[in-house]
Amino acid sequence: MGKVIVVTSGKGGVGKTTSTAALGAALAQRGERVAVVDFDVGLRNLDLVMGAERRVVYDLVNVIQGDAKLPQALIRDKRVETLFLLPASQTRDKDNLTPEGVERVIGELKEHFDWIICDSPAGIERGATLAMRHADVAVVVTNPEVSSVRDSDRIIGLLDSKTVKAESGERMEKHLLLTRFDQARAERGDMLKVEDVLEILSIPLLGIIPESMDVLRASNLGAPVTVADSRSAPAMAYFEAARRLAGETLPVTVPGEKRASGGLLSKIFSRRAA
Amino acid sequence: MSIFRLFRKQSSAPVARERLQLLLAHERVSTGSDLVQLLREEILAVIAKHVELDNERVQVKMDRTENVSILEIDVEIPRDAVKQAA
Ligand SMILES: Nc1ncnc2c1ncn2[C@@H]1O[C@H](COP(=O)(O)OP(=O)(O)O)[C@@H](O)[C@H]1O
Ligand SMILES: [Mg+2]
Numbered sequence: 001m002g003k004v005i006v007v008t009s010g011k012g013g014v015g016k017t018t019s020t021a022a023l024g025a026a027l028a029q030r031g032e033r034v035a036v037v038d039f040d041v042g043l044r045n046l047d048l049v050m051g052a053e054r055r056v057v058y059d060l061v062n063v064i065q066g067d068a069k070l071p072q073a074l075i076r077d078k079r080v081e082t083l084f085l086l087p088a089s090q091t092r093d094k095d096n097l098t099p100e101g102v103e104r105v106i107g108e109l110k111e112h113f114d115w116i117i118c119d120s121p122a123g124i125e126r127g128a129t130l131a132m133r134h135a136d137v138a139v140v141v142t143n144p145e146v147s148s149v150r151d152s153d154r155i156i157g158l159l160d161s162k163t164v165k166a167e168s169g170e171r172m173e174k175h176l177l178l179t180r181f182d183q184a185r186a187e188r189g190d191m192l193k194v195e196d197v198l199e200i201l202s203i204p205l206l207g208i209i210p211e212s213m214d215v216l217r218a219s220n221l222g223a224p225v226t227v228a229d230s231r232s233a234p235a236m237a238y239f240e241a242a243r244r245l246a247g248e249t250l251p252v253t254v255p256g257e258k259r260a261s262g263g264l265l266s267k268i269f270s271r272r273a274a
Numbered sequence: 275m276s277i278f279r280l281f282r283k284q285s286s287a288p289v290a291r292e293r294l295q296l297l298l299a300h301e302r303v304s305t306g307s308d309l310v311q312l313l314r315e316e317i318l319a320v321i322a323k324h325v326e327l328d329n330e331r332v333q334v335k336m337d338r339t340e341n342v343s344i345l346e347i348d349v350e351i352p353r354d355a356v357k358q359a360a
Contacts, residue, residue, distance in 0.1 A: 146290050153298050154305060156338075161307040189285020196291045200298065202338045 002033075002110040005117045005245070006135035007177075008159075010151025012122030014143045015179035018215055018225070020119035021049045022235070023139070025224035026242035028083035032114040035074065037086045039131035040121040041097060044088035050077065051222025052085050061089040064101030070108050079227050084113070094127040106134045124154060129162050136165070137173045137245070139206060143180045144192040152176075152201055175206035177241060182211045183256030194254060207241030209234050210255035302336035303345070310336065310345060317347055325351050 007020045017040070024036040038046035041061060047053045052075045058068035063086070070086075077083035086109070089096070109116045120131035132138060138159050142152040156174060165172045178197060185191040198205055210233050218228035226235045226242075233255050240250060303314060314334055321327060331350035336343055 146294055149294055150298065150301070153302065157302060157305055157307070186287070189287045192287050192290055196287065200291070200294055202340050204340065 002035075002113040002116050003137060004106060004110065004135045005115060005137045005139060006120055006132040007117060007139045007141060008120040008128060008132055008155050009141040009148070010122065010124060010128075010155040011143075011148045014141050014148050015177075015209065015215075016122075016141050017045050017049050017119050018219065019139065019141050019177055019179060019209070019238070020046060020117050021224035022226050022238040023242050023245065024115070024117045025077070025080055025083055026226045026239050027115050027117075027246065028077070028080045029226060029230075029239075030242070030246070031082060032246075033082045033084075033112070034115045034117065035084045035086055035109050035113045036117045036119065037109070038088035038119050039097075039127060040119060041088045041127060042090065042093045043121065044090050046119050047075075047085060047087045048222065049219050050085055050224060052077070052087070053222070056087045059087045059089040060105065061092050061096045063105055064096065064098060070105065079223070094121070094125075094130075097127065097130050099130065099133065102130050103134060124158060128155075129158065132159060132163055134164055135159075135172070137175065139175050139177050139245075140201070140203060141177050141179055142197060142201070144178060144186065144194070144197055146192075149192065149197055149200060156201065156203065174203045175245070176201055176203045177206045177209065179209040180211045181208050181255060183254060205252055206244055207237050208252060208254055209237045209241075299335040299337060299346075302338065302343070303334045306336060306343075310343070313345060314347070321349055325349070 007016045009016050020036050024034045028034040036046060037060065038044050047056055055075050058073035060073070062068040063070050063073050073086055075085045075087065077085065106116060118131045118135065121127040140152050140155060142148050159172045159174055160166050163172055176198065178194060182191060186193050194208060212232065212234045214229050214232035215225050215234050218225035221228050225232065226238050229235055237255055240253065243250060303310060318327065318332065327349070333348040335346040337346060
């Protein structure tokens, strides 16, 4: 049975779609079977970031409404064979996502894939709560900036109360993915430090993705950054995060720092990882 | 003060961090789960039976650690209220 991951944040534009594509591709590049699912119905973008926009025939809403079977809607990636995309619809809205329909589709995906990664829409409304509903693990995407941290805190509250796991009294596994991080600005004191965000949100760190032109280049080309330029700094950070998701314990590298941090950060991480 | 200090803006991240900590401690209570709402109301109701509660003198906060949430209720009790109860 596959594991369901929701990539969520509350705030828009923080890097959810970028991270869904990159983490999904990174796991598939290790040979695992991955389906990335676009829950941003009405504003679909995952297809574009993955370079599959011209191959979309059926979408999530079609499968939910029974107009298409799951295999007809899944698009296989041209570069990574074990990576598939279930696109969102552009013409309908979120009301077409029914809780029962979502449950059925996720259940079916779990039978065929090792990982199901759900790209959440922004906000805390229906679309976002449906995307997180059946998750086993949440990746909370946060920028080191006040409004993003505030929205992530709110999303953590929802993950702990509105998911199937939480409702059945289980603990929802949550990880922080800090994106668009700029070490130089953090050092100057103009950006929240990694430790600050970790302390405020109190969830373990999955990785730190640097602010980088390579991310823009990759989305221009229509490829997850781990595929477009696997040696780039953001790609390496996403590979590291994917390995942690898969259960490996690795020290966190702060992008732009000269050597692996022996400071507070690594202490925080090793304590959590222990 | 060094002359360079005059030109260097004070770093803003520590201010951001403090503002967030204060804000979130309160927001987590008002947007918290049904259980948190229930606890808050019942605890305050019990206290109100004995002390006249003034919103200004009650602080409800929630701190979060990795495994638990801590609901913190601070009630200022005026000295004469204590005397009355005694
Ligand atoms: N690490 C990064 N460095 C630079 N730009 C980034 C980074 N992550 C995301 N972006 C850019 O930020 C914008 C929003 O990202 P996106 O993944 O669509 O966010 P969301 O899905 O959360 O709305 C996009 O233009 C994307 O290319
Ligand atoms: Mg998006």
